[in-house]
Amino acid sequence: MASLTEDSATAGEEQGGVRRRDFINVAAASFAGVGAVSVALPLINQMNPSADVLAEASTEVDVSAIAPGQAIKTIFRKQPLFVRHLTPEEIAAAEKVSTSELRDPQTLEDRTKPGHKQWLITMGVCTHLGCVPLGAAAGEIKGEFGGYFCPCHGSSYDTAGRIRKGPAPKNLMVPDYSFTSDTVVKVG
């Protein structure tokens, strides 16, 4: 027994203080570590949106029935989507503001499609903590800046859906969309 322990204690000395057993320890631990990580990845990733949730990821909206000054609330990715037909006065009000006084500087052009400046299409999700702002349906209050007003913590958005007052940090999000014809919008 004594000779055995002596052997293993001195076995690695010739290789500069690294014993053969150290190599085996490091190799075994690394192997197990890589194995554990490769099992953990799918276990973590299963929490991400599943295929059926992602499949609902695009919607078509017919905007022909929305008169100037009106807006509709529809659903995109299980969240409210606001489609608003701006009046010339609302467009003028949005364009009058200089971007330097905005918290999240963007012009109305940045937030609409070329040739479709009267169509303001945004998520109906307050960028503060996610409530649905008021102002899309008839009779709802539109807030100080004539756009949308979030009742949860009092964020006010203007006629371009830009944050003007209150705790929300960003403008109402504009989703990816395109006009497939003059009256049909494909969102997502």
Place this chain on the structure above:
Amino acid sequence: MSFPWANEYKPSTAFTRYLDEKLPLPRFVYNAVGAGYPVPRNLNYFWNFGVLAGVALMVQIISGIILAMHFAAESTVAFASVEHIMRDVNAGWFIRYAHMNGASMFFIVVYTHIFRGLFYGSYKPPREMVWHLGLVIFLLMMATAFMGYVLPWGQMSFWGAKVITGLFGAIPLVGEPIQTWLLGGFAPDNAALNRFFSLHYLLPFVILGVIVLHIWALHIPGSSNPTGVEVKAEQDTVPFHPYYTAKDGVGVAAFFIVFATLVFFAPNFLGEPDNYIPANPMSTPANIVPEWYFWPFYAILRAFTVDFLFIPAKLLGVLAMFAAILLLFFLPWLDTSAVRSGHYRPLFRKFFWFGLIPCIVVLGYCGGSHATDGIVLISQIAAAYYFAHFLIILPIIARVETPKPLPNSITEAVLASNAGASLQPAE
């Protein structure tokens, strides 16, 4: 791990002797909460609340497992299944009301338990680990209660889930992917409801595990006591059983009287009526408020309305809310006074009763109210005081205060107060 004079477990029958050899579970119980655990003789009723928290957890586990037998975690039927429990299941209303109000009782008890620790300096060495494990339990409880509240899938359930997971969205860069990952979608839906149910079932048992560690860590130095003077000799202690099992029994009875009053006479007093409206992702309730036990933290969250440097207001609110709890982990090093008990600390005591307690009551009131400008302003002042209390006032008090003279021992303190009592005229 106890005092040398602790009673030793002596199995009396052949069966218990056999068991003691193979699996000494009775010995373990005897040493943990039986006659083998010596406890200071002067504990007051505030020392009841640890046991009460355990009772509340058992109530939640038993009522919860029964609810899970009738509940369906699927977003189109979850609300209806809770109504089914309320109307059709035999005694279903009783079990659900017990679980709903049991959560409130649990928080009432745990908050009292925490404030006991804050007043009597239980967080100080040698019990820092006990304090830290307690805070871990508190965080787990908050997560459990939040996820449980989502399950009935009413309006507050839905919007609460949206707002709270939205907090993670405030984290720069990775925030939104994290939020989507937590929810398994872009907004709370079936995926979120299912995982919340799974975790809501799991976490109470994790809590149970951490409670074992909490008590294990406690039994190394042993319980503190209202004088904060450590146990010095055998006459300072009495065995846990029968002395404190009896005293705790009185507390447990009182607990159930309050609990039963809520369940039978005011089951919805602490709840939000909006949660009896089925979840509607298209319309936000006029005023989203969490359950009462989250109000102070919600007030801190909403107190931040302007950006500071490059940090947006939303992120500041989230950071402050978490900091309000994480701060308590550092308490053993913020309050450096060698005297534990608030009884012997005249200055500390004033700031505790006239600073911290009113501050938290005000925060709670603000968190439960509609966020008008006035309410936000009051929350800002109270939130500032909350942080100042722990970060500035406590460290300063610890340096400048002259504590009152401490008794030499627990026994001396007890005998002194008995002597005082016997000077009173007889009835």
